Amino acid sequence: MSIKTADLCDHYPDQVTIVDPSFRSFGQRKSFSGPISTVKVKDDNVLVRKALETIPAGNVLVVDGIASKNCALLGGNLAEIAAERGLGGIIINGYIRDFMEVCETDIGVMALGTIPLKSQKEGKGQENIPLAFGNALWNPGDYVYVDEDGIILASEKLIIDS
Numbered sequence: 001m002s003i004k005t006a007d008l009c010d011h012y013p014d015q016v017t018i019v020d021p022s023f024r025s026f027g028q029r030k031s032f033s034g035p036i037s038t039v040k041v042k043d044d045n046v047l048v049r050k051a052l053e054t055i056p057a058g059n060v061l062v063v064d065g066i067a068s069k070n071c072a073l074l075g076g077n078l079a080e081i082a083a084e085r086g087l088g089g090i091i092i093n094g095y096i097r098d099f100m101e102v103c104e105t106d107i108g109v110m111a112l113g114t115i116p117l118k119s120q121k122e123g124k125g126q127e128n129i130p131l132a133f134g135n136a137l138w139n140p141g142d143y144v145y146v147d148e149d150g151i152i153l154a155s156e157k158l159i160i161d162s
């Protein structure tokens, strides 16, 4: 069983950042954690696909899509790539599509909501940069913990002795 975000908040109140509770859970895994890799894009998911295909297994991809409601940055195909590669999960400050497919995929996905339109495919954006959204600063290599209670972020892996 994975560590609960509530327990981590109780044990490490000064070391965790609580992410704004505006994200919904998609994907089969409701609980996931791992070191983060980052991309920042606006209505274009080429770098999202590239990151899902290349970041280390176990990492959580954090996408700052600047909360754009113009289109979806992830759908069933990209979620399946993440699951097949054994990634830790995906967090998107933006929207996704293929709701049913994503919900049936063995990966954790947090995003703001759904919209049916696909994104542009020009490859614009930035990779491996610090992000700022959801009342949190997301530095590549930070550790994120996600479960049914929410999302928290720490600068290093947190351990609770049982």
Ligand SMILES: O=C([O-])CC(=O)C(=O)O
Pocket: 045, 072, 073, 074, 075, 076, 077, 078, 079, 097, 098, 118, 119
């Ligand atoms: O390709 C896209 O833009 C997103 C998508 O529909 C998928 O991942 O299946």
